[in-house]
Amino acid sequence: MLSITTWASALALFGAAYAGPTPPLSNNACSKSLGALGLPASWTKSIPCTGNARLTCSVLQHLFPSNETFTGGSQYYQTLVQVPYSAICEKDPACFVTPETSADVSLIMRVLTATNTKFAIRSWGHLPLPGWNAVGSDGVVISLERLQKKVLSPDKKYAVLGPGQNWATVYDWIEDQGVQVVGGRDPGVGVGGFLLGGGISLFNDKKGLGLDQVVRYEVVLPSGKVVNATTKENADLYKSLKGGLSNFGIVTEFEVITSDIIEINYEVNLYHKNATRAILSAYADFLRQDGPGDAVVQLEVSQNSTLVFYGHIGHVSSAPEFKAFRSIPIMTPFLPPTNGTVASFLFATVGSSGNGANGESPGSYYHASVAQKIPDSKLVLQAYDDYLEAAKMMAPGMSMYFAPQGFTSALVKAGNALNGGNIMGLHDAPQFWHDTYVTFPDVKQYGLAQKAVDSWEAAWTRKAKKEGSFLPIIYSNNGNVRSKPLGGYGRKNFDFIKKTAKKYDPKGVMQTLQNDGFLIRKEA
Ligand SMILES: Cc1cc2nc3c(=O)[nH]c(=O)nc-3n(C[C@H](O)[C@H](O)[C@H](O)COP(=O)(O)OP(=O)(O)OC[C@H]3O[C@@H](n4cnc5c(N)ncnc54)[C@H](O)[C@@H]3O)c2cc1C
Ligand SMILES: *[C@@H]1O[C@H](CO)[C@@H](O)[C@H](O)[C@H]1NC(C)=O
Ligand SMILES: *[C@@H]1O[C@H](CO)[C@@H](O)[C@H](O)[C@H]1NC(C)=O
Ligand SMILES: *[C@@H]1O[C@H](CO)[C@@H](O)[C@H](O)[C@H]1NC(C)=O
Ligand SMILES: *[C@@H]1O[C@H](CO)[C@@H](O)[C@H](O)[C@H]1NC(C)=O
Ligand SMILES: *[C@@H]1O[C@H](CO)[C@@H](O)[C@H](O)[C@H]1NC(C)=O
Numbered sequence: 001m002l003s004i005t006t007w008a009s010a011l012a013l014f015g016a017a018y019a020g021p022t023p024p025l026s027n028n029a030c031s032k033s034l035g036a037l038g039l040p041a042s043w044t045k046s047i048p049c050t051g052n053a054r055l056t057c058s059v060l061q062h063l064f065p066s067n068e069t070f071t072g073g074s075q076y077y078q079t080l081v082q083v084p085y086s087a088i089c090e091k092d093p094a095c096f097v098t099p100e101t102s103a104d105v106s107l108i109m110r111v112l113t114a115t116n117t118k119f120a121i122r123s124w125g126h127l128p129l130p131g132w133n134a135v136g137s138d139g140v141v142i143s144l145e146r147l148q149k150k151v152l153s154p155d156k157k158y159a160v161l162g163p164g165q166n167w168a169t170v171y172d173w174i175e176d177q178g179v180q181v182v183g184g185r186d187p188g189v190g191v192g193g194f195l196l197g198g199g200i201s202l203f204n205d206k207k208g209l210g211l212d213q214v215v216r217y218e219v220v221l222p223s224g225k226v227v228n229a230t231t232k233e234n235a236d237l238y239k240s241l242k243g244g245l246s247n248f249g250i251v252t253e254f255e256v257i258t259s260d261i262i263e264i265n266y267e268v269n270l271y272h273k274n275a276t277r278a279i280l281s282a283y284a285d286f287l288r289q290d291g292p293g294d295a296v297v298q299l300e301v302s303q304n305s306t307l308v309f310y311g312h313i314g315h316v317s318s319a320p321e322f323k324a325f326r327s328i329p330i331m332t333p334f335l336p337p338t339n340g341t342v343a344s345f346l347f348a349t350v351g352s353s354g355n356g357a358n359g360e361s362p363g364s365y366y367h368a369s370v371a372q373k374i375p376d377s378k379l380v381l382q383a384y385d386d387y388l389e390a391a392k393m394m395a396p397g398m399s400m401y402f403a404p405q406g407f408t409s410a411l412v413k414a415g416n417a418l419n420g421g422n423i424m425g426l427h428d429a430p431q432f433w434h435d436t437y438v439t440f441p442d443v444k445q446y447g448l449a450q451k452a453v454d455s456w457e458a459a460w461t462r463k464a465k466k467e468g469s470f471l472p473i474i475y476s477n478n479g480n481v482r483s484k485p486l487g488g489y490g491r492k493n494f495d496f497i498k499k500t501a502k503k504y505d506p507k508g509v510m511q512t513l514q515n516d517g518f519l520i521r522k523e524a
Contacts (some may be wrong), residue, residue, distance in 0.1 A: 033114035035247060037107065042461040044396060048240035053094035053138050060140070070148075072317040073096045080143060080454040085188070086128030087441050088364040088482040093120070093141045100146045101452075102252040103228050108142060109250070110224040113509050120515040121250055123163040124194025128365035129481055131134035139515055144171035144192060147252055151178055158215060160255045163192030166433065171343040179258040180342050182207045185298075187346050194247050195254050196423070197477035200433075201344060201349065202311055203261050205293025205408045208415035210256075211242045212422055218253035224511035226252075231419050240500035242422035245371050245476060245518045247501045247510050257418070264344050265312045265319070268334040275328050276306045280384055281404060284325040287430040295321035301384065301402040303391050305331065315339040357360060362399075363441040368457040369432045369478035371471035372464050379469050380404055383434055384462050390436075390456035395448060407477075425498060427471050434460075435478040453480070464486045476518050484523045494523070 021185045030050050033248020039059060052131075060069045062425045070077040072092065099105045112119050118139030125133045131376055147162035150170065161170060168187030174180060184194050207213065217229040217238065228239035233510050237248060266515060270280060279299065286297055298309045314321045336347065372379050391400040412426045436456050438449040466468035476485040485493050499521055501510065511521040 004286075006395040029116050030116070031391040033110065037063065037110060037114070051115050052115070053140060056111060056115045056140060057095035057097075059111055059115065060095065060108065062109065064097065064099075064104065068099065068104070069097045074391065080141070081141070081143075083122065084133055086363075087366045088446055089125065089128060089132070089134050091130075091134040091136045093139055094137055096141045096143050098143050098146050102147075102220055105142070105144075105147075105220040105250055105252055106224040106226055106318065109220055109222055112140065112226075113507070116513065118513055118515050121246055123144065123190075123421075124166045124188065124190025126186075127187045127477065128194050129366065129479075129516070132410065135515040136502070137231045142250065144250070144252070149253060150473035152179070157258060158255055159258055160253055161191045162253055163190065163251060165191045167191070167194070167346075168386070171346060174258070175262060175341060175343045178262075180262050181256055181258065182210050182213045182259050183520075184210075191254060191409040192251065193477065195256070196241070198243070198475055199477075200475075202264075202298075202345070203293060203296055203313060205296060205410040206261065206414065207259055207290070207293075208411055208418060209422065211416035213235060213256040213259075213420045214242065214252070214254050215257060215419060217241050219251050219253050219504075220507045221249040221495075222507065222513075234504075236496075236500050237504055239420060239423055240497050242370055243424040243493070244486070244497040246501065247486075247497065247520050248504050248519075249510065261313055261339050263313075263314045263315055263339070264342055264345065265314065265337065265339050266335065267310045267337040269308050269310075269330045270332040270334050270468065271306045271308065271328065272331040273304050273306065274330070276301055276384060277381060277501055278328050279306055279308060279325065280380050280404065281377040282328065284374050284380050285324060285505065286321070287406040287432075288374055288376075289321075290408045290430050291321060291416075293408060295404070297317050297322070297325070297403065301387065301404070302399065303388065305332065311345075330352075356471075362439040363397075364443055364446065364449070365437055365439055366446065366453050367437040367478045367480050367481065368434060368453045369433060369435055369465070369475040369480075370457060370461060371431055371473045371475070373469045373471060374406075374430045374432060375414075375426065375467075375469060379460075379464055379467055380432060380434075382463050383432075383436075383456075386459045386463075387436055388454050389459070390452045393446050393448060393452040393455075395445060396437055396440070398445055398449065400438045400452060403435040405435055405436070407431055407433070423493045424473065425475060425488075426473060433472060433473065433475045434473070434476070435476070437444070439459050450480075454482075463521075479518065481516075483518065485518050486520060487523050498524070519521060 120135040120141050122133040122143045149162035149165040151160045167183040175473040195210050294313045296311045300307045387402040408430050412428045423455040440449050472488040473489045474483050
């Protein structure tokens with residue numbers, strides 16, 4: 001627990017450590033704003049208060065004396081440093097602040113803007129991009145882990161979820177209430193990043209993306225103002241948040257439509273690499289039939305084998321939709337045909353996708369996301385060949401995977417039908433959002449991981465454009481540091497997002513003080 005004395009001595013330390021020129025203090029905007037937040041005048045007068053993250057942290061410690069701000073000396077600081085799923089994202093910030101309410105987040109935003117302090121926002125840290133959910137010693141990480149609201153409406157049609165939840169804690173709770181939600185296929189993924197970036201679930205064709213389910217966002221704007229965004233209130237912000245990512249403010253609550261998909265039939269098989277081309281062809285045919293989404297196939301290709309999930313809504317027996325796959329010889333049955341639930345399946349398979357059995361990260365990640373229409377199987381087979389070529393670059397310990405994530409047009413139609421649709425400008429047809437990624441144990445292999453993934457992306461993109469099957473959508477949640485997903489939504493949507501950001505963040509705080517992200521300023 002912090003007392004005023006430790007705070008004062010910490011302050012003296014920071015003051016003494018500051019060796020720059022003495023800025024005009026008592027009447028500058030910074031000290032005035034800090035004074036308005038209840039800080040002692042003597043403090044704001046005697047200490048330079050802009051661009052000094054360590055000082056900002058002592059301000060935060062003063063404002064949140066109850067164990068909400070963690071600096072290098074505290075034990076929990078180290079735990080927080082290691083939260084990101086990808087080790088390459090670990091950084092040592094000036095401090096972490098862990099707000100408990102949207103009022104806390106509001107106060108934090110006012111302090112950060114008054115002091116011009118860099119910040120990063122974090123929900124569950126699964127996005128593997130350095131600087132997106134962490135910042136170095138010149139900034140503050142706002143970790144939303146304590147925003148753990150989880151409330152079902154009395155009629156069970158809606159659920160309010162805080163970004164401190166991940167899908168594991170949500171699934172665990174909600175299935176017992178007789179409903180589900182459209183959440184991540186890996187229960188460790190955070191509610192915050194998943195729902196802001198899009199959200200691919202097990203039965204996405206039937207329901208649309210995760211973000212299509214959101215009916216209300218509670219947002220703390222950079223000014224500190226807390227607002228709701230719905231189709232009726234701040235409707236432009238609502239529309240923009242359905243794809244516009246962290247360009248407007250910090251989302252402190254998501255209210256989503258619940259899902260009636262609970263009972264499912266599933267089967268998972270592992271195939272020898274020799275079967276992969278047959279599987280990919282069958283998958284392209286399956287998607288081109290453009291079904292309504294009661295049956296789904298999802299797969300993950302590695303150099304030596306391919307893992308395939310067959311899922312069907314309801315408890316059924318040998319669904320006819322999978323007929324074409326049944327003639328392909330199985331190497332190892334991974335999960336036999338089972339009548340279960342969404343949660344029972346997801347909890348049974350953490351570990352099936354290269355993640356440790358306890359959801360632990362294999363080190364670091366690097367992705368690329370590209371998309372295509374599916375006139376036939378030619379391009380997906382090309383993507384596989386290009387993947388095999390790029391995977392030859394892997395050094396010991398590194399693995400490269402190819403996940404051709406397929407949708408039918410039902411996904412796009414479902415999303416468009418919900419509250420005016422999203423801002424992603426999706427093409428209304430069956431399509432692939434390919435996710436090719438490398439896992440690597442040693443952060444020093446980052447350059448090689450990038451080289452392999454980038455070369456795959458470049459080779460495939462050239463062919464896809466030539467074939468006329470290229471789609472500009474980049475799935476940000478599988479994107480990388482070079483990705484410009486906002487532009488992929490189309491000019492009109494991008495302009496709308498820009499206009500919204502200007503209205504709700506006129507000073508451009510999310511663009512300039514946010515450490516990194518899929519930011520408008522990087523695409524303008
Ligand atoms: C093992 C694994 C499995 C995955 N499975 C799936 C899957 O099945 N389907 C799928 O669609 N994706 C999946 N993903 C991708 C995943 O959706 C993204 O990585 C997602 O961004 C993670 O969300 P997070 O909250 O954990 O991440 P974070 O890194 O905490 O957040 C991601 C980004 O969003 C910002 N952000 C987060 N919360 C907020 C907020 N409340 N307000 C403003 N900005 C915020 C952060 O600043 C950051 O830039 C998977 C990733 C991994 C590593
Ligand atoms: C401080 O917060 C951390 C993280 O929530 C918790 O683990 C720890 O027990 C808390 N300590 C005190 C003294 O409240
Ligand atoms: C946002 O909406 C919720 C639910 O209706 C309500 O409880 C809350 O007070 C609203 N917040 C603001 C800032 O209007
Ligand atoms: C895979 O193909 C290779 C080359 O054609 C062949 O030698 C091998 O026996 C095949 N393996 C299996 C399990 O079919
Ligand atoms: C694939 O098989 C080769 C040869 O059998 C092996 O060296 C390699 O480690 C395997 N790769 C993976 C990702 O398992
Ligand atoms: C699943 O349920 C269906 C319908 O009751 C039944 O026909 C089928 O045999 C069941 N499958 C398994 C593997 O239990």
